[in-house]
Amino acid sequence: MILFKSSSLLVLLLLLTITSLANIPTTNAQCYEHNPLKISDKELVECPLVDDGDDEESLKKRQNTSSNSTQMFQIKLTCGISDRAICAKVNTAFAAAGTIISATLNLKEPVTVNATFIDFCKSMGDCGNSGFLTLGAAPARTIPMQDLDGKQRFYPQALVKQFGYTTHSSYSAYDIVAMFNSVANFWFDGDPPIRTSQSDFLFVIVHELVHGLGFTSSWDDYLNDVPEALTPDLGGTTKGSRRQYQFVEYAFDQYIVVIPQNKNLSIYTDQENVFSKGTGNKYTNIDDFAQGFVDSPQYAVAKQLFNYATTSNSLGFMPRGTKDPNDAIILETSLNPYQQGSSISHVDYSKYTNTSDFLMRYLQDRGVSLQNAVLNGGDYKGGAIGPQLKSVFETLGYATQDNPNPYRPSPPSPNSKTDDSSSSDAPKFNLIYSSLRMQSLLSIIVMFFAWYITRD
Numbered sequence: 093m094i095l096f097k098s099s100s101l102l103v104l105l106l107l108l109t110i111t112s113l114a115n116i117p118t119t120n121a122q123c124y125e126h127n128p129l130k131i132s133d134k135e136l137v138e139c140p141l142v143d144d145g146d147d148e149e150s151l152k153k154r155q156n157t158s159s160n161s162t163q164m165f166q167i168k169l170t171c172g173i174s175d176r177a178i179c180a181k182v183n184t185a186f187a188a189a190g191t192i193i194s195a196t197l198n199l200k201e202p203v204t205v206n207a208t209f210i211d212f213c214k215s216m217g218d219c220g221n222s223g224f225l226t227l228g229a230a231p232a233r234t235i236p237m238q239d240l241d242g243k244q245r246f247y248p249q250a251l252v253k254q255f256g257y258t259t260h261s262s263y264s265a266y267d268i269v270a271m272f273n274s275v276a277n278f279w280f281d282g283d284p285p286i287r288t289s290q291s292d293f294l295f296v297i298v299h300e301l302v303h304g305l306g307f308t309s310s311w312d313d314y315l316n317d318v319p320e321a322l323t324p325d326l327g328g329t330t331k332g333s334r335r336q337y338q339f340v341e342y343a344f345d346q347y348i349v350v351i352p353q354n355k356n357l358s359i360y361t362d363q364e365n366v367f368s369k370g371t372g373n374k375y376t377n378i379d380d381f382a383q384g385f386v387d388s389p390q391y392a393v394a395k396q397l398f399n400y401a402t403t404s405n406s407l408g409f410m411p412r413g414t415k416d417p418n419d420a421i422i423l424e425t426s427l428n429p430y431q432q433g434s435s436i437s438h439v440d441y442s443k444y445t446n447t448s449d450f451l452m453r454y455l456q457d458r459g460v461s462l463q464n465a466v467l468n469g470g471d472y473k474g475g476a477i478g479p480q481l482k483s484v485f486e487t488l489g490y491a492t493q494d495n496p497n498p499y500r501p502s503p504p505s506p507n508s509k510t511d512d513s514s515s516s517d518a519p520k521f522n523l524i525y526s527s528l529r530m531q532s533l534l535s536i537i538v539m540f541f542a543w544y545i546t547r548d
């Protein structure tokens with residue numbers, strides 16, 4: 093019997109989640125809310141379609157083409173420490189991060205961030221004996237959208253807003269939730285020269301906001317304590333009154349290929365879902381589903397994916413319009429053992445160090461300010477958002493000056509034909525494992541900032 097790796101709190105959460113799923117009528121759209129501040133504070137929400145077509149204000153906004161604002165990030169900062177001078181620096185850094193990202197992206201709708209800067213030990217009792225959490229950022233809500241291949245994938249709310257559909261799932265108040273541990277050894281602009289033990293706060297938040305905007309793969313080991321097999325996130329589909337499980341990708345995942353074969357990871361998702369739609373179909377309990385998957389022939393596919401994820405230069409992100417694997421952006425698959433949250437959802441560390449695309453490596457340069465990192469990378473005109481990262485954004489669906497009309501997935505239509513159903517009763521996806529996913533997002537952070545473990 094496989095038990096999902098998770099604290100008992102998460103197991104409890106999972107059970108609660110499943111229970112609540114069962115009660116939700118299939119006609120309502122369902123989204124997930126993620127709160128990195130407290131893992132238990134994550135819930136399945138109904139996000140019924142709303143139509144703001146008649147709303148004059150929003151019509152004006154959509155017709156507003158002059159989206160050349162440097163300040164399209166709206167940050168609500170809760171600064172829970174008594175040092176007001178540091179709070180002011182945190183605030184300034186957030187504004188600067190928003191300006192940096194807004195300079196590359198033509199955001200049509202503002203991105204709202206609920207940011208918290210507190211002492212985790214005092215506020216959350218997370219005082220860590222062997223280490224402590226430094227920060228976390230995640231999309232506040234992820235929303236299913238339908239891609240050109242007919243598959244539904246989960247998109248971060250910040251991106252869904254940019255698509256500008258008048259009828260859309262209802263949004264949560266913020267697009268991104270982020271939290272930062274005030275006891276970490278952060279350096280702020282204006283401080284004395286950065287020391288080798290310090291980390292530029294601006295560097296950290298730009299990196300984290302990029303994750304919150306959608307630079308996140310769902311491929312991970314959701315099954316084992318010691319990772320050995322990878323799947324996309326596990327979604328629950330509700331068909332009529334019946335619950336079924338299926339692997340579901342995030343927006344980012346559809347562009348990942350195996351190098352050099354140039355084989356699309358979505359093909360592996362399909363292969364793993366052969367189980368979900370076949371023998372896996374009968375399971376109504378998530379642990380049974382997992383055990384069944386481990387025992388199935390499709391588990392070999394998951395193990396193969398794990399091999400790719402731990403072999404250098406095996407996975408790449410293909411920007412839209414590219415076909416040659418030489419044009420792929422190399423993802424982090426050099427870490428062995430596999431590191432949850434660090435592997436795959438970052439760019440290759442050694443390839444992109446001291447290049448203009450340094451930002452999304454899994455380790456930050458200690459003692460190097462963001463500004464100096466940009467200089468070391470060749471002083472790219474786009475600053476911290478390098479050319480490859482820009483093409484990731486464009487591929488996901490963010491507009492830029494060079495690419496004003498990016499790809500746009502469709503809102504999931506109730507009548508859309510999905511790959512496992514020819515009936516009009518299309519499955520509705522929910523991310524069942526988001527709580528576990530959050531756990532791995534948080535573990536990124538532990539990896540990413542492993543050097544915070546000793547504070548000076």
Ligand SMILES: *[C@@H]1O[C@H](CO)[C@@H](O)[C@H](O)[C@H]1NC(C)=O
Nearest residue numbers: 152153156157158159160161
């Ligand atoms: C149009 O966009 C500009 C720049 O983004 C912004 O300052 C202005 O408020 C917007 N106007 C409306 C009506 O939304």
Ligand SMILES: *[C@@H]1O[C@H](CO)[C@@H](O)[C@H](O)[C@H]1NC(C)=O
Nearest residue numbers: 159160161194195196198493
């Ligand atoms: C935005 O406008 C400023 C001046 O108004 C200009 O310098 C800058 O190049 C513009 N940026 C974009 C992305 O259009």
Ligand SMILES: *[C@@H]1O[C@H](CO)[C@@H](O)[C@H](O)[C@H]1NC(C)=O
Nearest residue numbers: 129170206207208265266269
């Ligand atoms: C924003 O984050 C704070 C935690 O600092 C939380 O208490 C609050 O509920 C959040 N607000 C919303 C609207 O999610």
Ligand SMILES: *[C@@H]1O[C@H](CO)[C@@H](O)[C@H](O)[C@H]1NC(C)=O
Nearest residue numbers: 240241346347356358359410
């Ligand atoms: C990946 O496969 C899907 C079909 O499953 C296809 O629509 C998409 O274009 C492929 N992407 C790449 C980068 O080859």
Ligand SMILES: *[C@@H]1O[C@H](CO)[C@@H](O)[C@H](O)[C@H]1NC(C)=O
Nearest residue numbers: 442445446447464467468469
């Ligand atoms: C990156 O550049 C910095 C500054 O020039 C240098 O100190 C460092 O050794 C370089 N790192 C690598 C891996 O080339």
